[in-house]
Amino acid sequence: MIKTKDKVTFPAGVHPQENKHFTEDCPIEQFPTPKTLSILLGQHIGAPCKPLVAKRDKVVAGQVIGDADAFVSAPVHAPVDGTVKDIALASHPVLGRAMAITIETDAEFANHKQPCPEKFDKDFNATKWSEGDIRDAIRQGGIIGMGGAGFPTRVKLEPNPQTPKEIMIINGCECEPFITCDYRLMLEWSYQIVAGIKLACRAAECYDVKIGIEDNKPEAIKAMAAAIEACSGTEKMEVVPVRTKYPQGGEKQLIKAIWKKDVPVGGIPPMIGVVVLNVATCAAIAEAVACANPLTHRAVTVSGSSIAKPGNFYVPIGTAVGDLVEHCGGMNDKTAKVIMGGPMMGFAIADMSTPLTKTSGAITLLTKEEITRAKYDRRQTPCIRCGRCLDVCPAHINPTKIAHAVKHDLLDVAEQYHMAACFECGCCSYICPANIELTGYIKTGKILVARAKKRMPQ
Ligand code: SF4
Ligand code: SF4
CATH class of the missing domain: 3.40.50.11540 (NADH-ubiquinone oxidoreductase 51kDa subunit)
Incomplete structure (x- = not known):
């Protein structure tokens, strides 16, 4: 052994x-198709899709509804039969807002995918x-x-x-x-x-x-x-x-x-x-x-002590976070944060209509007590130069120096310290005894650099 x-x-x-x-110990259960699904046109690295359908078009399960010509891209499909209700900005877990095709699903789902x-x-x-x-x-x-x-x-x-x-x-x-x-x-x-x-x-x-x-x-x-x-x-x-x-x-x-x-x-x-x-x-x-079945559904974990019935579900992509939470019995008033993903690398959700994407493996609900070592109750203090963030960083960069540079708007200095090598794992924030949100600073720094280079919308 x-x-x-x-x-x-x-x-x-x-x-x-x-x-x-x-x-x-919760087997994967079929999730009932919700009344509406919002399929984000950009859910992958590379070129976002352009819609191939128009408002009021009928769509069938598995139909390509968005695609791009670029090599680094992937089409998106309708998860079930329905009618295109809208093509407009929707809440995006990472970008804030992005274009999505909203489908009103048909009352009887002849093509409900199992x-x-x-x-x-x-x-x-x-x-x-x-x-x-x-x-x-x-x-x-x-x-x-x-x-x-x-x-x-x-x-x-x-x-x-x-x-x-x-x-x-x-x-x-x-x-x-x-x-x-x-x-x-x-x-x-x-x-x-x-x-x-x-x-x-x-x-x-x-x-x-x-x-x-x-x-x-x-x-x-x-x-x-x-x-x-x-x-x-x-x-x-x-x-x-x-x-x-x-x-x-x-x-x-x-x-x-x-x-x-x-x-x-x-x-x-x-x-x-x-x-x-x-x-x-x-x-x-x-x-x-x-089976010629495109990627329209995925297994998703809904977990946390403040949700009535945690579990694993086979869910259509485009389902709103709120629909999943409701299906699991809703959250109680101890819930302090809803996260798409896990507590280390996930994104806190402010809008429960945010749709699941192909990469959304979990919805995690955290109580105040569960939030990393009860940071709500702990004040951020100055860096004590203990070096723990350097010890745990799997990218072997200097999180405190980068965060400090971002805080003082010295983005070129942050880049010199290899900010781009950070893959936002959250280890540095997790370990910091001064409760400094190092990963948050670094994420912000990366967004500001990307915006400055016009790679992201303002
Ligand atoms: S979030 Fe970035 S800087 Fe912090 S430990 Fe992970 S890789 Fe290193
Ligand atoms: S872990 Fe926190 S306190 Fe220690 S060096 Fe890094 S930023 Fe400073």
């Missing part, structure tokens, strides 16, 4: 309270599809990285003769506190995930696969190991238990832990011959290729 301290990991990081107990893990078993044959057909189906299915960043998967998998992909790392870490939807997918949809991995191997022309799962999920490790053993093929697949530590699920941290290599600052994994896919993305690839 491997001892915890011998398990592979990355330098730095923190150990926040896991809080998985609220939902880890999950279909039973369609995948040990005999799944990925060689039925050519490499090119798989890549096309992934593009047409609007598949993007569902673990957070939302990079279009078709682009990620593109073979590059100059830097062939040597290894594919599958991310089953789910290191954010509270979130368990990927854990449930690994338990309930393990064959579908393996089918998606096999298809991704063909698309990327890379057959050496390591599935990284944190050692606080022994049941998932067992389920995925059993599935890859049953589905043996030409791929070389292996489950690698990694040490439970936040942010072990960060792409660069997982590569460092498993492959011992560093992705250059500002670079992406394919530049060093590695491709990283999240387990939910693999499941979506399987559905897009084998």
Whole structure:
């Protein structure tokens, strides 16, 4: 048996309270389709989509309703049958406001999409599809990285003769506190995930696969190991238990832990011959290729002690946060914060009509007491130069110097301190004994720089 301290990991990081107990035993349930859905036209890295429908158009489930010509982009689809009610600005979890297509769903849902893990078993044959057909189906299915960043998967998998992909790392870490939807997918949809991995191997022309799962999920490790053993093929697949530590699920941290290599600052994994896919993305690839089902639904965790019925749900993309919370029995008056995502990297939601995107794996409700070490009750004090934020930063940058520069509007200085290398994991804010919101300053600094360079709307 491997001892915890011998398990592979990355330098730095923190150990926040896991809080998985609220939902880890909740199987994924079908979520009833709400009356309206708002499909944001920009939910991925790259060019946002342009609408391909007009107000009052009838749409059917799976229909492409927005797309862009750019290579780095992904189309969006109608999750169910309905009528386009509006094409207008809607609340966006990251950008504040962005264009969205609002669909009024039909009263009787002939095309209400159900999950279909039973369609995948040990005999799944990925060689039925050519490499090119798989890549096309992934593009047409609007598949993007569902673990957070939302990079279009078709682009990620593109073979590059100059830097062939040597290894594919599958991310089953789910290191954010509270979130368990990927854990449930690994338990309930393990064959579908393996089918998606096999298809991704063909698309990327890379057959050496390591599935990284944190050692606080022994049941998932067992389920995925059993599935890859049953589905043996030409791929070389292996489950690698990694040490439970936040942010072990960060792409660069997982590569460092498993492959011992560093992705250059500002670079992406394919530049060093590695491709990283999240387990939910693999499941979506399987559905897009084998069932021609585009990415219109995803598993979402709704969790926290102030919600009546926490759980995991299979939800149409575009569902409002408020509809999900209401379905879970509503929140009580102890709720102090509603977060899209987890408490470390998620975005606080002020507008309950904010729609879920393809990357929204969770809604987390926190009480005042649960908010990181009760920071509401603690005053921010001056930096005591303890250096803890430097010790825990997985990007190995200097959070306090960057935050200080942003605070004093010295954005060029912040950039010299490699502000762009920060991937907003929140470890520095979490550990700071002076309660300085270092990540908040850095996020603000990055937005200001992007605006100055006219990469973002004012
Ligand atoms: S500076 Fe960025 S990457 Fe480093 S700990 Fe803080 S949030 Fe994480
Ligand atoms: S952890 Fe907080 S108090 Fe310590 S050096 Fe960093 S900013 Fe200063």
